[in-house]
Amino acid sequence: MEWNATLYDHEHEFVSRYGRGLIEILNPKAGEKILDMGCGTGDLTHQLFLMGCEVTGIDASESMIGKAKEKFSDIRFICADACRFELNEKFDAVFSNAVLHWIKDQDAVLQNVYTHLKQGGRFVAELGARGNVEKIRTTLKNTLREHGFTNQADISNWYxxxxxxxxxKLEQHGFEIRLMEGYDRPTILQSLEKGIVDWLEMFGSAFFRGIQDTEKVKILNEVQDKLKKDLYQEDFWIADYKRLRFWATKERR
Structure with missing residues (x-):
């Protein structure tokens, strides 16, 4: 998937804003070596840097890493796949916000995190939980089918x-769970006029591969119109987020 780093920063800053609560769970200490896995444009990586951590940010998107380096030149950023990165060092903690649900091979990513943690190291992450953006997904898929795009409607690109x-999953890979919780997090979207359209442009682009721009615009607007009854409240568009977050530690196998 191609990421638009500028759109991400301008219209979807809520991703980083909600991630600050995850930093509280991480409870980083000055001097700790922390890996921010799926760092995006680096805002949360920068927060960890300001707290005195020796932090490295990795992301599979060249666009995101390029923007992160442009914004925060004092921090080490690496373009790398979460399932296959190889760093010749161990970390006190791996931190990951809103990334794991994009990864198909969960066994590979969990094994890689385990490998890169020190013994007793912390893995703190948040991802979409079962039922996340269910109304948006269902409405999009139904609308694509109505327009004859059945292949696109059948795409499954989230976990x-x-x-x-x-x-x-975590326990199978040798982690001991210290905290795990699922919760609803209705999320106000940035744009008052095009909240759902912008969200789908950013996070649902895979569904529109092979669709002409004119048809894409028509479908996007139709999806937003259908969702207005449920997701437009008090002059704001609200995405129906359900989240899962955890804190686990690396234990001996």
């Missing part, structure tokens, strides 16, 4: 597990 499912 939204239940709490129990992901707890099992």
């Amino acid at each position: 939204f597990p239940s709490v129990a499912e992901y707890a099992d």
Whole structure:
């Protein structure tokens, strides 16, 4: 998937804003070596840097890493895949906000995180949970089918597990869970006029591959119109987010 780093910063800053609560769970200490996995344009990486951490940010998107380096030149950023990166060092903690649900091979990414943690190191992350943006996804897929784009409607590019499912995954890979919770997080979108359209432009671009721009615009507006009854409240567009966050530690196998 191609990421638009400028659109991400301008219209979807809520991703980083909500991630600050995850930093509180991480509870980083000055001098700790921390890996921000899926760092995007680097805002949360920068927060960790300001707290005195020796932080490295990685992301698979060249666009995101380029923007992060442009914004925060004092921080080490690396373009790398979360499943396959190889760094010749161990970290006190791996931090990951709103990234894991984009990764198909969960076994590979969890194994890689485990490998790069020091013994007793912390893995603190948040991802979409089962039912995340269900109304948006269902409406988009139904609308694509109505327009004859059945292949696009059948795309499955997110992984939204239940709490129990992901707890099992972590434990299978040698992690001991210290905290795990699922919760609803209705999220106000930035644009008052095009909240759903902008959200789909940013996060749902894979569904529109092979669709002409004129048809794409028509579908985007139709999806937003259909969702207005449920997701437009008090002059704001609200995405129906459900989240899962956890704190786990690397234990001996």
